[in-house]
Amino acid sequence: xxxxxxxxxxxxxxxxxxxxxxxxxxxxxxxxxxxxxxxxxxxxxxxxxxxxxxxxxxxxxxxxxxxxxxxxxxxxxxxxxxxxxxxxxxxxxxxxxxxxxxxxxxxxxxxxxxxxxxxxxxxxxxxxxxxxxxxxxxxxxxxxxxxxxxxxxxxxxxxxxxxxxxxxxxxxxxxxxxxxxxxxxxxxxxxxxxxxxxxxxxxxxxxxxxxxxxxxxxxxxxxxxxxxxxxxxxxxxxxxxxxxxxxxxxxxxxxxxxxxxxxxxxxxxxxxxxxxxxxxxxxxxxxxxxxxxxxxxxxxxxxxxxxxxxxxxxxxxxxxxxxxxx
Ligand SMILES: O=C(O)C(=O)CO
Numbered sequence: 001x002x003x004x005x006x007x008x009x010x011x012x013x014x015x016x017x018x019x020x021x022x023x024x025x026x027x028x029x030x031x032x033x034x035x036x037x038x039x040x041x042x043x044x045x046x047x048x049x050x051x052x053x054x055x056x057x058x059x060x061x062x063x064x065x066x067x068x069x070x071x072x073x074x075x076x077x078x079x080x081x082x083x084x085x086x087x088x089x090x091x092x093x094x095x096x097x098x099x100x101x102x103x104x105x106x107x108x109x110x111x112x113x114x115x116x117x118x119x120x121x122x123x124x125x126x127x128x129x130x131x132x133x134x135x136x137x138x139x140x141x142x143x144x145x146x147x148x149x150x151x152x153x154x155x156x157x158x159x160x161x162x163x164x165x166x167x168x169x170x171x172x173x174x175x176x177x178x179x180x181x182x183x184x185x186x187x188x189x190x191x192x193x194x195x196x197x198x199x200x201x202x203x204x205x206x207x208x209x210x211x212x213x214x215x216x217x218x219x220x221x222x223x224x225x226x227x228x229x230x231x232x233x234x235x236x237x238x239x240x241x242x243x244x245x246x247x248x249x250x251x252x253x254x255x256x257x258x259x260x261x262x263x264x265x266x267x268x269x270x271x272x273x274x275x276x277x278x279x280x281x282x283x284x285x286x287x288x289x290x291x292x293x294x295x296x297x298x299x300x301x302x303x304x305x306x307x308x309x310x311x312x313x314x315x316x317x318x319x320x321x322x323x324x325x326x
Contacts, residue, residue: 005029007316010047012038013056016079020054020305024312028052044068052312054079054305055086062087066094075315077308081105081162081295083325084217084244092326099311099321101304103161109268109294110165113242116266117170117210119288121238122146123264126285147209147238147263149173155208156180157224158215158243159196166212166242167194179204182215205232210240217244225249230256237262242294245271250281257284268294 009028011021014036024030031050035042038059047053047068052075055061077099078086091098123146130136137143152175156163159180167178171194178196181204211233215221226249239262241248250271256262264286273292281287295301311321
């Protein structure tokens with residue numbers, strides 16, 4: 001039976017915020033994947049013959065999916081900033097517009113990054129463990145001493161919107177200097193506003209008191225934070241990762257933290273995700289690990305769904321997406 005609606009759109013996740021769904025349903029017949037975690041067979045079956053897709057999770061979006069959809073597919077948007085789970089060359093090859101949702105999550109992720117930086121630098125996790133194990137020994141004057149943010153050098157590996165939003169927040173903490181390593185220099189005005197200087201990777205590692213990974217995962221960034229890198233960092237340095245887990249060699253990080261080669265780490269992303277409850281990283285006092293909740297606020301997720309829906313709608317009618325991924 002025809003619904004009279006011009007397009008068929010698949011929503012690949014049962015929990016996509018209503019704001020996105022309401023936008024789509026005005027002009028589109030909607031089909032939604034109901035399984036959670038996603039049942040690949042359901043996804044592959046429901047995607048057949050659709051015109052557009054709002055890709056709600058981090059499930060692999062690859063040739064298998066595109067083949068299952070069929071040649072009429074003309075618009076896809078993820079509901080994420082990072083698109084490392086998308087086979088972009090495959091999508092490009094088929095000339096299907098692909099959108100994603102950067103920018104809108106910058107502030108939520110930046111807030112969390114500042115939280116991690118403080119939590120790791122000031123030993124929140126270890127402190128909690130001290131209480132739980134009846135080791136609250138604050139009669140020592142040098143007990144649980146952490147790292148000051150005041151007058152520190154904060155180095156960013158990746159300095160796009162999220163990195164810049166973190167630096168902006170940290171300017172209220174009286175930091176001394178921002179360093180950043182990226183392929184391209186950011187605008188001079190941004191450098192001036194954030195007191196930021198582009199440096200090479202080795203300088204970033206050697207000079208930073210806090211190193212924040214805020215870059216996407218690519219073939220170039222995968223595994224760059226390894227033993228060689230950790231050996232170049234200060235022993236007082238704190239590493240924060242809100243990018244992707246695979247940018248860090250996690251075995252090497254474990255060794256660096258265990259042997260106090262670096263002071264601490266705060267991670268919102270790990271390799272793999274979810275991290276096993278038995279993972280050796282969790283046995284350490286000097287690492288704060290969160291379950292990838294950078295964009296997890298009600299408002300941010302609603303805005304991500306809204307932008308993803310607009311991307312899909314624009315792709316369907318051949319207009320440029322609000323935030324194209326390529
Ligand atoms: O949207 C993304 O890519 C995120 O990882 C948000 O934390």
